Amino acid sequence: xxxxxxxxxxxxxxxxxxxxxxWPVIAAGFAVDESRPVLVLRAQxxxxxxxxxxxxxxxxxxRRRDAQRLTPDAEIVTHDPGRDARAFEVVVxxxxxxxxxxxxxxxxxxxxxxxxxxxxxxxxxxxxxxVVTVVHDAWGRxxxxxxxVRVGVADGxxxxxxxxxxxxxxxxxxxxxxxxxxxxxxxxxxxxxPHLEDPDLLTTWRQLGxxxxxxxxxxxxxAVLGRFGRPGMWLHRFTCxxxxxxxxxxxxxxxxxxxxxxxxxxxxxxxxGFVARSxxxxxxxxxxxxxxxxxxxxxxxHSDHEESHERTWRxxxxxxxxxxxxxxxAAIADRAxxxxxxxxxxxxxxxxxxxxxxxxxxxxDLRPAEGRQVGFWGGERxxxxxxxxALSRLESLMGPxxxxxxxxxxxxxxxxxxxxxxxxxxxxxxxxxxxxxxxVPWPGRIPAxxxxxxxxxxxxxxxxxxxxxMVQVDGRGELSADPAAVRWADPxxxxxxxxxxxAAWTAPWPSDERWWEDPATNNGARVRQARMQLVTDQxxxxxxxxxxxxxxxxxxYA
Amino acid sequence: xxxxxxSSAPVPASRETLGIRARALTPALQRTLPVGPVWQGAFPxxxxxxxTLSVGGPAARSCTFSLLAAATRAGSWIALVGVHGPGWEAxxxxxxxxxxxxxxxxxxxxxxxxxxAGALDGFDAVVIGVETRLSSSEQRRLAARARERGSVLIGLxxxxxxxxxxGPDTGxxxxxxxxxxxxxxxxxxxxxxxxVGQGSGRLRSRHTPVxxxxxxLPGRHHTTLLALPDRDGSVHPVxxxxxxxxxxxx
Numbered sequence: 001x002x003x004x005x006x007x008x009x010x011x012x013x014x015x016x017x018x019x020x021x022x023w024p025v026i027a028a029g030f031a032v033d034e035s036r037p038v039l040v041l042r043a044q045x046x047x048x049x050x051x052x053x054x055x056x057x058x059x060x061x062x063r064r065r066d067a068q069r070l071t072p073d074a075e076i077v078t079h080d081p082g083r084d085a086r087a088f089e090v091v092v093x094x095x096x097x098x099x100x101x102x103x104x105x106x107x108x109x110x111x112x113x114x115x116x117x118x119x120x121x122x123x124x125x126x127x128x129x130x131v132v133t134v135v136h137d138a139w140g141r142x143x144x145x146x147x148x149v150r151v152g153v154a155d156g157x158x159x160x161x162x163x164x165x166x167x168x169x170x171x172x173x174x175x176x177x178x179x180x181x182x183x184x185x186x187x188x189x190x191x192x193x194p195h196l197e198d199p200d201l202l203t204t205w206r207q208l209g210x211x212x213x214x215x216x217x218x219x220x221x222x223a224v225l226g227r228f229g230r231p232g233m234w235l236h237r238f239t240c241x242x243x244x245x246x247x248x249x250x251x252x253x254x255x256x257x258x259x260x261x262x263x264x265x266x267x268x269x270x271x272x273g274f275v276a277r278s279x280x281x282x283x284x285x286x287x288x289x290x291x292x293x294x295x296x297x298x299x300x301x302h303s304d305h306e307e308s309h310e311r312t313w314r315x316x317x318x319x320x321x322x323x324x325x326x327x328x329x330a331a332i333a334d335r336a337x338x339x340x341x342x343x344x345x346x347x348x349x350x351x352x353x354x355x356x357x358x359x360x361x362x363x364x365d366l367r368p369a370e371g372r373q374v375g376f377w378g379g380e381r382x383x384x385x386x387x388x389x390a391l392s393r394l395e396s397l398m399g400p401x402x403x404x405x406x407x408x409x410x411x412x413x414x415x416x417x418x419x420x421x422x423x424x425x426x427x428x429x430x431x432x433x434x435x436x437x438x439x440v441p442w443p444g445r446i447p448a449x450x451x452x453x454x455x456x457x458x459x460x461x462x463x464x465x466x467x468x469x470m471v472q473v474d475g476r477g478e479l480s481a482d483p484a485a486v487r488w489a490d491p492x493x494x495x496x497x498x499x500x501x502x503a504a505w506t507a508p509w510p511s512d513e514r515w516w517e518d519p520a521t522n523n524g525a526r527v528r529q530a531r532m533q534l535v536t537d538q539x540x541x542x543x544x545x546x547x548x549x550x551x552x553x554x555x556x557y558a
Numbered sequence: 559x560x561x562x563x564x565s566s567a568p569v570p571a572s573r574e575t576l577g578i579r580a581r582a583l584t585p586a587l588q589r590t591l592p593v594g595p596v597w598q599g600a601f602p603x604x605x606x607x608x609x610t611l612s613v614g615g616p617a618a619r620s621c622t623f624s625l626l627a628a629a630t631r632a633g634s635w636i637a638l639v640g641v642h643g644p645g646w647e648a649x650x651x652x653x654x655x656x657x658x659x660x661x662x663x664x665x666x667x668x669x670x671x672x673x674x675a676g677a678l679d680g681f682d683a684v685v686i687g688v689e690t691r692l693s694s695s696e697q698r699r700l701a702a703r704a705r706e707r708g709s710v711l712i713g714l715x716x717x718x719x720x721x722x723x724x725g726p727d728t729g730x731x732x733x734x735x736x737x738x739x740x741x742x743x744x745x746x747x748x749x750x751x752x753x754v755g756q757g758s759g760r761l762r763s764r765h766t767p768v769x770x771x772x773x774x775l776p777g778r779h780h781t782t783l784l785a786l787p788d789r790d791g792s793v794h795p796v797x798x799x800x801x802x803x804x805x806x807x808x
Contacts, residue, residue: 505756506761
């Protein structure tokens with residue numbers, strides 16, 4: 001495939017992860033010690049919350065309505081990944097002074113290998129202190145909200161990230177070389193949940209009785225590979241302290257780098273984003289032609305005055321919006337745009353003095369392109385992502401209660417077998433089965449065919465006999481006369497209007513629901529009605545009901 | 559223009575072409591939505607994506623649901639916008655997969671056009687009921703958007719005014735969206751119901767004459783008599799015993 005050596009069983013390289021927690025909240029302008037709860041939302045989901053919100057019980061991720069129930073007075077902010085990335089550029093630029101190999105995992109989290117810097121600064125502990133100082137010097141201006149830095153050093157990027165999450169604020173957590181497996185052993189399985197694209201395996205393991213990462217490491221490797229396949233193998237190697245997905249420290253073969261000149265020089269983010277999109281498509285096409293994909297890309301911007309700005313971005317993980325080739329291209333294009341905006345709006349001394357004339361993309365951390373990304377399952381997930389996005393847009397336009405999905409309920413009256421619920425209350429991306437419960441008797445139910453139009457609330461109508469008098473239904477369910485005409489109010493004038501001759505009719509079917517309820521005491525929960533099907537002389541079939549001494553049109557067989 | 563910097567041997571042509579050939583294709587079949595066997599006479603390859611249909615007449619709803627049933631079973635999502643009182647049991651009987659249906663209620667009509675546009679972006683088929691208020695220019699723009707997005711747009715032309723059904727197509731009340739100007743027009747004529755007598759029986763089956771016209775139709779004109787549904791709940795063409803009488807013209 002490429003010239004890289006296959007991963008060996010040697011310990012993975014030591015990585016330092018810098019973690020600024022709740023970055024979307026900080027980028028939106030709220031300090032970490034803000035007393036009001038703040039929620040950052042993307043499409044009815046909470047993607048970040050500050051400490052005050054989490055103290056009330058908000059977790060990430062969580063549905064918007066659940067979070068608002070817990071914190072009704074929370075400040076709501078819309079998620080803007082561009083804003084997060086631009087703000088984070090300050091921190092990344094500061095870390096770039098320590099080492100050029102900084103990789104941006106996502107806004108708020110970045111990582112670099114410690115081998116060189118650690119030797120230069122005299123040990124891991126000194127390096128951690130230096131990182132904290134550098135970040136606070138760069139970010140800690142009075143006009144910027146206060147942030148808290150946590151640093152983690154361990155063997156491998158994910159272990160380092162977990163270590164950083166456990167560090168006390170403004171310090172680091174150092175896992176000694178070789179002690180990563182011991183550090184991971186007591187952690188529960190759930191710590192991995194937000195870091196995996198497909199956490200179903202964790203659910204399976206939990207159901208099988210595994211509780212901690214140490215339990216996973218204790219399983220024999222061949223058994224895990226045989227039973228759980230490649231994802232299981234990945235996690236097993238991780239818990240044993242071997243790194244299954246190393247940071248790309250070696251340069252990929254040169255022929256995968258793509259570049260494009262920009263003429264005239266570009267100063268705006270969207271121009272660069274547009275060019276980056278077509279360049280990214282070219283890059284991804286070349287990668288796919290080799291059967292590989294990349295999870296990391298280095299974007300290089302070069303200005304007309306020989307200034308250059310290079311950043312390495314991580315492409316997998318929760319910030320990537322959709323799977324598939326289009327998701328990858330869109331992710332690269334977005335990052336190129338954020339990078340230019342961050343460069344142009346950065347500290348005055350580092351801003352470019354001329355427009356960008358050259359854009360370079362270099363893929364890193366090449367992986368074999370698996371069938372998941374493109375094709376059968378990827379196709380289905382893309383469809384559902386599209387539907388979910390359209391639903392959230394519809395909800396914001398028409399109101400959340402106006403967008404509804406069908407749920408089966410069961411009932412004997414027309415329109416009761418199914419009901420609609422707000423789409424936001426149901427996860428549409430979860431496979432649901434909506435079917436009338438089969439084999440369940442509902443005595444008194446009108447058999448198929450059912451009316452295609454169910455009037456709810458029912459429309460007042462009149463069923464008249466040949467003399468023009470109202471047809472009545474007696475206590476035994478018999479008609480007082482043959483129906484000759486049916487009429488319902490003209491909605492335009494409100495007066496009695498359109499009438500149709502009745503050509504055929506059924507006998508009334510009485511139904512008496514909740515007959516045990518006493519109407520005097522219980523608001524009339526008892527429903528006595530007689531339903532009848534009518535066919536007009538124009539071939540239209542109607543379903544009418546006699547209830548409370550009146551006729552109602554409840555269904556039309558449209 | 560893309561410049562590949564660096565010098566090295568180019569990828570052998572056979573591997574590149576293999577990569578290109580192994581990519582997923584979108585054959586012409588994927589540019590249509592599947593339809594059930596009863597509609598394959600009129601739409602031999604399926605409902606063309608991006609087409610605008612207008613379905614009217616007394617059996618318009620059942621026709622629309624029957625048209626879209628096969629697509630929902632194949633996994634497509636459909637949206638009903640401004641369709642008042644959809645009969646879910648009837649849809650289930652016509653084999654529509656109810657877990658793929660979203661209904662959007664329109665009460666305040668200021669955002670109807672935006673709502674339909676948003677629905678077109680995400681859904682494979684959007685049915686517009688009479689409760690949606692669209693001006694003719696909005697209808698044209700939405701038809702263009704449907705064509706661009708590859709979604710099927712169906713205007714349900716029922717005789718409605720407000721939230722009340724006013725009866726068979728009497729022509730006196732506001733028409734539904736796309737009553738004119740659709741790619742394919744489906745008109746159902748007066749049906750014949752079987753099973754109900756003079757105070758006895760129950761509705762069992764219906765025969766409905768259906769007429770399809772349109773530029774996007776092979777042959778441009780198609781008339782059939784459908785059992786919608788038959789006694790066993792299926793929908794299929796009926797062998798006409800007598801010549802089909804001319805239908806109400808749109």
